[in-house]
Amino acid sequence: MRLYNTLTKRFEELKLGKTVKMYVCGITAYDYSHIGHARTFVFFDVLRRYLEYKGHNVIYVQNFTDVDDKIVRRAVEEGKTQGEISRIFISEFLRDMSKLNVRRPNYMPKVTDHIRDIINYVERLIELGYAYEVEDEHGCDVYFHVPSFEGYGKLSGMSLDELNRHRIEPNPKKRDVKDFALWKSAKDEDFKANAVFDSPWGYGRPGWHIECSVLSSKYLGVPFEIHGGGRDLIFPHHENERAQSFAIFGVEPVKYWIHCDFVTIGGEKMSKSLGNIVRIRDFPDGEVLRYFLLTAFYRSPLDYSESSIERARRSYNYLRNTLLNLDMEISALRTFGIDRDGVGFDALRHLRDFELAMDSMNTPNALSIFHSLARDVNRNLYVMSLSELEECFRIFTTFSSILGLFEGYERIPTLPKDILELVKEREVARMEKDFERADRIREKLKERGIILIDTPKGTRWMTKHF
RNA sequence: GUCUCGGUGGCCGAGAGGCAAGGUACCCGGCUGCAACCCGGAGCACGGCGGUUCGAGUCCGCCCCGAGACUCCA
Incomplete structure (x- = not known):
């Protein structure tokens, strides 16, 4: 196969063994999924199906980020816990995916089920000198120190100079503006949403990015073949993930980084922050949506319109x-x-x-x-x-x-003798232009679940309207 | 501003240096008791300027236009 590798910025012939390990970043479970999400997961579902068709044994992992700022915010707003919010949207997501005929990945790990692994990983990064602790009111934050990792910026194609520019005011306690959180000490809302976990740094929760390094290496090992996601994840998420994994394992963690372009609407990216989303659950026909998502090359934007x-x-x-x-x-x-x-x-x-x-x-x-x-x-x-x-x-x-189309298709059976007799009888009626009788027979068979269709070559039938 | 990806018919959208897919829309025709399909025909395109080449939509350079990332994002 020949796919565009974001890391090398060119199309590459994929060198794959019998087993292909693939990790695709899943959703943050704080809202309903939209057509943009659908595109990414349909794409990787087709990639997986095709690899399997070609005889590969694919191990496919997709995480659920079930603890995060946005989940906490929503939980607090609705007076619920982080667990309640994420449970709702994970199940909605699974429903959406089955509507789209997206097959389940082999593993769909949740972040909150792997807090211990995450803590171990963060501790190891501190030991290796890639991360440091910063005191905060309820404990410590832990940051990844970007200048300690030499290859930073390679995936997103950005130089360190560019990365030093920043739009929001950085936390002054960070040693470098580019440093990002591995562990965040608990805030009041985190306690309110019951989104806190005990750790060597006090109560807190994992930063965004660390979960994917931990979960991919845990379920697939390092290095693995394919890492996917939407294009918006290239920076900072995948850049940071690569830095973390490379720092721990000392090797390039992923061979092929594959990214999908966006679904746009009126030429603009469909996203929750722009408020121009169409939810999967509101779309009437899953297979038509799936078909639509496949009408564009994965590296081009796909514009949604009626x-x-x-x-x-x-x-x-x-x-x-x-x-x-x-x-x-x-x-x-x-x-x-x-x-x-x-x-x-x-x-x-x-x-x-x-x-x-x-x-x-x-x-x-x-x-x-x-x-x-x-x-x-x-x-x-x-x-x-x-x-x-x-x-x-x-x-x-x-x-x-x-x-992944026409999944519910049922084959048309051969007709039993008694029904065939009726079909023949109707043919005679039609030949004699006795259309009333012909229509009566058609109606009768319809009641038995057989729909007759007349063609130039004779009568045909099917068992249900599609 | 820096980086990335794009610009192909009325519209959507492929294109792996060598006759520019396919879909839709419109028009014309066929099939047809009704109904549901289906078939044929016609028309219609490579953002601009240079370069490499026997040959460029495809490779290289510059320009114009659009989207995105640099801030939560699939």
Whole structure:
């Protein structure tokens, strides 16, 4: 595969063994997830599916940040605890992901279940001379000292000079403006939200960034192959995470840093702070949303609008209708017990093209190949042999399972004799232009869950409206 | 200001130096008892200026425009 590595700033041929370890930063559980989150997790879900399709054993870890400033703030506002707030939004997130056909990662660790690991890690950073303690009213803060780590800035492409500029007033107790918190001593609101943990530095809670270093190394070891997330995480989150992990383990912790671009709306980034979000839970059809998210290359922004969604819906419907047409034809040939000579249909050609597109995770291109297959299928629907139709069906479902579409599809059965008799009876009625009788039979079969469709080549059927 | 990523048809959006995918919209036609699909045709594009090359949307340089990061973010 060939993907853009943020660390080296170029497209690289991925050198992967049988096992591929992948970590993707999960959500901070303080609000409902929106379409921007959906994009990132759908993308990495497709990457995972494709790697598995190529025969890799993927170990996929995605954390939940369930203790953090924003969670505490919301908890205090609503008179709840940090645990209550994060529990709500973690379960909402899981619901959203299953609506989008995103498969569960192998591990989804929560920060609060790993406080001990985090403390050990912070202690180790202090011992190694990368971190220092600063007294505060309820205990100590611990900061990572950025100048002690030589390669800082490499991931985000920023020089130390640039990083010395700052927009907000830094805490004067820090030794350097770039230093960031590993451990934050408890404030009044933290006690109120029950978001405090005992530590060698008194009551407090982990800083943002440290959890990902700890959880990735704990579940995957170091180094691991793929680290992903949205583009907005490159700085400071991933820069800091890399610094922490490199400091502890003494090696480049991640081989390939992969980042997704944003979902925009009216050309602007969709984000909670701008208040222009569309929640996943408010979107009516998960698969259409998933399809939409795959229509742009992962490194380009994707603009959300009513009309772009509408276009995605139509494209999606075309593929879905083709799947039905294909399956209806297979079921009809089987039921009638007939076959045809075939046309020498080359479905494998589409598969090769599809893999070529997917090797660079070019999902819009992959969708375009998918559409060519569909067009070819529709053109040749009534001339392909049964084995050709089945070959197409197999490739069609290979595409859809890699992309995670049409997951609930149920195959159309061959008809039992008594129903087939009714279908034949109706054909006779239609031939005699007795449409009243034909419609009666159609209605009768509909009550038994069979929907009849008339084609130029005879009557076909399906079992449910999609 | 520094850094990163972009700029391709009416719109969305691929493009791996060698005939510019695919989708949608509009128009025309076919299929059709009804219904649901589907098929064919036509039209339509590489931000600008240089350079490298037999050949550049693709590589290099400069410029213009847009988005983002530098502050919580997927």
